[in-house]
Each structure stands twice: as structure tokens, then as C-alpha cells.
Amino acid sequence: MIETRDLTKMYGDFYAVNRLNMTLNKGDVYGFIGPNGAGKTTTMRMLATLLNPSYGEATVCGYSIYTGAQDIRRLIGYMPDFFGVYDDMKVIEYLEFFAAAYRIKGPQRRKICEDVLELVDLTYKRDALVTSLSRGMTQRLGLARVLLHDPQVLLLDEPASGLDPRARIEIRGLLKELRSMGKTILVSSHILPELADICNKIGIIERGELMVDGLVADVMKQVRENVVLQISTGDRDNEAAELLAKQDNISNVEVKVDHLVVRIDDPETDYSFIPTLLLENGFRLRLFREEEISLEDAFMALTKGLTS
Numbered sequence: 001m002i003e004t005r006d007l008t009k010m011y012g013d014f015y016a017v018n019r020l021n022m023t024l025n026k027g028d029v030y031g032f033i034g035p036n037g038a039g040k041t042t043t044m045r046m047l048a049t050l051l052n053p054s055y056g057e058a059t060v061c062g063y064s065i066y067t068g069a070q071d072i073r074r075l076i077g078y079m080p081d082f083f084g085v086y087d088d089m090k091v092i093e094y095l096e097f098f099a100a101a102y103r104i105k106g107p108q109r110r111k112i113c114e115d116v117l118e119l120v121d122l123t124y125k126r127d128a129l130v131t132s133l134s135r136g137m138t139q140r141l142g143l144a145r146v147l148l149h150d151p152q153v154l155l156l157d158e159p160a161s162g163l164d165p166r167a168r169i170e171i172r173g174l175l176k177e178l179r180s181m182g183k184t185i186l187v188s189s190h191i192l193p194e195l196a197d198i199c200n201k202i203g204i205i206e207r208g209e210l211m212v213d214g215l216v217a218d219v220m221k222q223v224r225e226n227v228v229l230q231i232s233t234g235d236r237d238n239e240a241a242e243l244l245a246k247q248d249n250i251s252n253v254e255v256k257v258d259h260l261v262v263r264i265d266d267p268e269t270d271y272s273f274i275p276t277l278l279l280e281n282g283f284r285l286r287l288f289r290e291e292e293i294s295l296e297d298a299f300m301a302l303t304k305g306l307t308s
């Protein structure tokens with residue numbers, strides 16, 4: 001649904017976006033992560049056909065951004081990081097105004113507006129003035145606006161920025177809902193964990209260059225330096241610790257209150273021998289799981305030194 005090839009934007013001799021290659025297939029939710037000034041907005045604006053690249057190519061829904069701007073605009077919903085709302089307009093009027101711009105006519109217009117309001121949970125504000133909405137509500141209204149024409153591809157530039165924790169959670173919930181509707185979504189943020197449980201793909205952009213790009217699970221593997229397992233054998237953890245500490249490929253065993261923390265330095269090690277070993281030695285297994293690497297740690301590892 002989105003494909004870029006060496007997409008580049010220069011301002012003078014400064015590369016705002018440098019040879020960007022990314023692919024989003026139908027239904028992908030791609031978390032586009034990078035610090036301020038990394039090139040996220042510039043990329044989104046090029047994909048939305050609002051900014052001409054210096055060179056490179058990009059297609060959206062099969063149309064080139066150079067020759068298919070009209071078709072692309074019909075098929076995407078682009079929510080910029082900052083957008084104005086008109087004074088003296090009620091929420092429902094605001095949506096009807098944009099629905100009219102999308103040439104949605106007649107009784108269908110009102111119904112679609114009511115439907116998207118419901119989707120973003122703003123029905124109770126339908127007659128409020130847009131200027132009276134909180135920032136979180138305004139963001140949700142912005143999302144409602146880009147959903148009016150039922151686009152298949154959404155480009156969402158920092159939809160959760162500047163929101164309090166509750167409003168962020170609401171936006172996340174909304175993105176999950178859009179994902180389950182099968183939309184293809186490119187969503188940017190400068191905070192990786194914010195997008196953790198929503199995306200199946202992530203890209204990390206730094207100073208215009210895509211440093212990391214791929215499936216969330218693969219990216220996580222890339223940054224894994226060792227394996228940490230949590231194991232419990234019930235009331236025999238001390239004995240189990242002694243046995244495990246003797247194994248060659250286990251680097252360290254720590255006894256915690258109700259479980260063991262077992263570290264294996266080589267992340268390629270097949271650790272399935274551990275449950276077998278414990279069971280063969282008469283232990284019961286109450287808990288056996290790998291500690292997940294947090295996205296925050298991954299982000300720090302992947303961008304080490306790049307932002308300084």
C-alpha cells in the first residue's frame with residue numbers, strides 16, 4: 001500500500017530525508033519513530049503529496065506520488081501534527097464541512113458524520129464548539145475528520161503528542177480499532193513504547209536516515225544481547241538454582257523471592273534443554289518464561305549516541 005524507494009528531500013545541501021526505503025502492506029501498522037527533527041513530518045508530507053521530493057520514488061495504493069496525487073488524496077487520510085479548527089463551528093458542523101469537501105452528499109453525509117463521531121467517542125460533544133474541546137478531544141476530532149471518506153491508508157503524524165496519559169490511551173485504543181478495521185496505518189511518534197502494542201512494523205529514523213526497519217519481533221531480536229529466563233519450581237528453587245548454575249551455557253542464576261532469574265549470554269542458545277533437565281531431575285515447573293526486552297531498552301540500544 002505504501003512503498004518508497006530512495007525517497008529523499010533536501011533543503012539546500014541539508015538532507016531532511018535521505019534515501020528512505022520502506023514498505024507497508026495492506027493491514028500493516030507501521031510505527032515511525034524518531035526524535036524531533038528526524039524527518040517524520042517531511043516523509044509523511046511527501047507521501048500525502050503535499051511536498052515534492054528532491055529525488056527517489058514513492059507509491060501509495062499503487063499510484064506514484066509524482067503522477068497520481070489526485071488518486072492518492074482520495075485514498076488516504078492524512079492527519080498532520082498540527083491542524084487548525086475553525087472558530088464558531090460546532091463539532092458536527094466541522095465534520096459536515098469536510099464531508100462536503102469530500103463530496104459526500106445528502107442524508108448519507110449526516111449519517112457518516114454521526115458514525116465517525118461515534119467511532120472516536122465524541123458523540124456527546126456533537127453540538128459543542130470545536131474551540132471548546134480539550135487537546136485530546138481535538139485530536140480525536142482530527143482523526144474523525146480523516147476517516148470521513150473511509151480511506152484505506154492513514155498517515156497520522158504524532159497523533160498522541162501533547163496528550164495526557166488518559167488521552168494517549170484513548171488514542172491508542174482508537175488506533176487498535178482502526179487496525180482491526182483493516183486500515184493500513186503509518187503513525188509517527190518520538191516515543192517508541194507508545195506504539196509498542198499497536199504496530200507490527202517499526203522504523204526508526206534519525207537525521208533523515210532510516211536506521212532500523214522491520215517487523216517488531218525481528219527488530220527486538222536484533223537488539224537482544226542475552227536471554228533472561230524466569231523459572232520457578234515452587235518450593236525447590238534453591239536446589240534448582242544449584243543444578244542450573246552447573247550448566248555450561250548458563251551464565252548466571254539469581255534466586256529471587258518466588259522465582260529464579262537465569263541468564264544466558266549467547267542469545268542464539270536453544271534453551272529448551274532447561275525444562276527437560278529440570279523435569280528429568282524431579283522438579284516441577286511452575287513458571288518458565290523469557291523476559292521480554294522492553295521497547296524502551298530497544299530504542300535506547302538502537303539509537304545509542306545518534307541523537308547526541
Ligand SMILES: Nc1ncnc2c1ncn2[C@@H]1O[C@H](COP(=O)(O)OP(=O)(O)OP(=O)(O)O)[C@@H](O)[C@H]1O
Nearest residue numbers: 011016034035036037038039040041042043081190
Ligand atoms: N521548509 C524547510 N526548510 C528547511 N529545513 C526544513 C524545512 N522543513 C523541515 N526542515 C528540516 O528538516 C528536518 C526534518 O524535519 P521534520 O519536520 O520532518 O522532522 P520530524 O521528525 O517530523 O520532527 P518533529 O518530531 O519535531 O515533528 C529538520 O531538521 C527540519 O528543521
